[in-house]
Amino acid sequence: MGKRRSNSLEEHFAAERPEKARKEDPDEDRKARKALKKEKKRNKEKKEKKEKKEKKEKKDKKDKKDKKEQFGASGEETAASFSKDEEEDAHEKRLIDELHQRVNSTPSECPDVPKQTGNNSILLFYAYCPKGDMSRDQQTKAIAHCYETLKSLKCTGRLRIGREGYNGTLTGPSDGVRRFTKELRKWDNATFGQTDFKFVDNQPDKQLLPTLKVFPVTEIVTYGFNPQDAPLNMRGVHLKPQEWHDALTKPDTVVIDVRNFNESLIGKFAPPNNETGKHGAEGTNNLGVVGSAKVLDPGMRKSTDFPVWLDKHKDELEGKKVLMYCTAGVRCERASAFVRKRLNRDEVYQLDGGIHRYLEQYPETGGHWIGKNYVFDKRFSHGADRSTVISQCVNCKEPWERYNAHQKCFRCKMEVLLCNSCQRLKPALPKASLICPLCEAK
Ligand SMILES: [Zn+2]
Numbered sequence: 112m113g114k115r116r117s118n119s120l121e122e123h124f125a126a127e128r129p130e131k132a133r134k135e136d137p138d139e140d141r142k143a144r145k146a147l148k149k150e151k152k153r154n155k156e157k158k159e160k161k162e163k164k165e166k167k168e169k170k171d172k173k174d175k176k177d178k179k180e181q182f183g184a185s186g187e188e189t190a191a192s193f194s195k196d197e198e199e200d201a202h203e204k205r206l207i208d209e210l211h212q213r214v215n216s217t218p219s220e221c222p223d224v225p226k227q228t229g230n231n232s233i234l235l236f237y238a239y240c241p242k243g244d245m246s247r248d249q250q251t252k253a254i255a256h257c258y259e260t261l262k263s264l265k266c267t268g269r270l271r272i273g274r275e276g277y278n279g280t281l282t283g284p285s286d287g288v289r290r291f292t293k294e295l296r297k298w299d300n301a302t303f304g305q306t307d308f309k310f311v312d313n314q315p316d317k318q319l320l321p322t323l324k325v326f327p328v329t330e331i332v333t334y335g336f337n338p339q340d341a342p343l344n345m346r347g348v349h350l351k352p353q354e355w356h357d358a359l360t361k362p363d364t365v366v367i368d369v370r371n372f373n374e375s376l377i378g379k380f381a382p383p384n385n386e387t388g389k390h391g392a393e394g395t396n397n398l399g400v401v402g403s404a405k406v407l408d409p410g411m412r413k414s415t416d417f418p419v420w421l422d423k424h425k426d427e428l429e430g431k432k433v434l435m436y437c438t439a440g441v442r443c444e445r446a447s448a449f450v451r452k453r454l455n456r457d458e459v460y461q462l463d464g465g466i467h468r469y470l471e472q473y474p475e476t477g478g479h480w481i482g483k484n485y486v487f488d489k490r491f492s493h494g495a496d497r498s499t500v501i502s503q504c505v506n507c508k509e510p511w512e513r514y515n516a517h518q519k520c521f522r523c524k525m526e527v528l529l530c531n532s533c534q535r536l537k538p539a540l541p542k543a544s545l546i547c548p549l550c551e552a553k
């Protein structure tokens with residue numbers, strides 16, 4: 112073995128470069144060294160890229176897990192879409208939340224929303240079959256038909272199809288999503304003739320959902336109860352926003368928020384006190400005042416908690432007019448039918464089009480609504496122009512309404528409100544100190 116050069120890099124190259132070139136041609140030598148250097152750089156970049164990718168995958172997986180825990184069996188049309196599919200990811204969830212926020216808000220209600228420009232649209236809708244459940248065969252055909260149609264129109268997103276009906280969040284070319292709704296009406300007018308299709312236009316490509324999934328579900332909103340216990344022909348009477356507004360001022364009335372607890376925390380209906388003429392937020396508590404409706408908050412962590420809650424609290428509904436509301440209306444459809452059937456009651460009502468439609472009617476003051484409509488994404492908040500913050504940071508108790516910390520309750524794993532200052536604390540708050548108000552109350 113000959114004497115080696117002292118430079119370790121040289122040594123490295125020497126060891127690797129072709130024996131022939133090393134001996135015979137100094138030019139070749141240089142070229143080989145250069146090539147190797149390049150190769151080494153390439154390898155390093157490749158390695159870094161791979162590590163980055165792995166890190167991201169790991170993070171996405173964790174986010175996905177967190178979201179799943181959070182939404183396990185939630186009833187919201189968006190959340191429900193996330194309960195079953197393994198391939199869902201956090202980005203998609205955020206996107207759908209944004210879309211739902213955007214769909215029922217006009218620019219004046221939502222000044223924070225950046226202007227979107229693009230040729231795409233979002234389509235949100237749900238529809239129950241008016242003549243009862245489809246057969247399995249019809250369901251299979253519906254899935255195939257919708258999938259083929261959407262695919263041909265270059266639409267993406269997800270469409271849940273149960274034997275009871277449809278629940279979709281779709282994106283695509285503005286023309287494409289519209290043609291899909293026309294096709295649905297043509298194909299099954301009994302089901303889609305009256306459907307409230309909601310379009311949100313001018314969306315950039317980045318708002319397009321990445322894949323198309325049309326899949327079978329048992330319930331289009333997950334309650335976990337037998338549909339026979341909540342037949343749709345027994346659903347509550349739909350009240351238009353103005354009718355709902357008036358109904359909240361009536362005595363002997365209870366209001367049930369059918370959404371999950373973390374949603375109710377930042378915004379809710381606060382019936383006025385008829386004696387003072389003030390809204391719950393201004394003058395009184397919002398837990399029932401003389402002469403107006405009394406709010407009952409089931410404090411649900413997921414929609415499947417509802418039947419359990421109802422059995423425990425049915426006495427409070429005794430002899431009262433029952434009003435029910437949710438984000439966009441779909442959760443009330445079965446829930447109101449369930450209440451009527453379970454309690455053998457007729458005076459059950461639901462807010463038509465949900466909070467979104469109500470806020471469209473009362474964009475400035477919010478009517479009897481206080482706080483914000485639930486949002487995930489920090490870029491969007493939805494409420495009346497003059498909305499107040501009704502919730503607090505879980506740590507410092509300062510007013511706070513944005514779920515932007517992605518922190519969960521140490522006990523029940525529901526997301527908690529943590530203000531920016533508390534998020535920045537060094538050392539970070541111990542996880543065990545984050546307890547949601549629902550757990551704290553126990
Ligand atoms: Zn704080």
Ligand SMILES: [Zn+2]
Nearest residue numbers: 520523547550
């Ligand atoms: Zn908790």
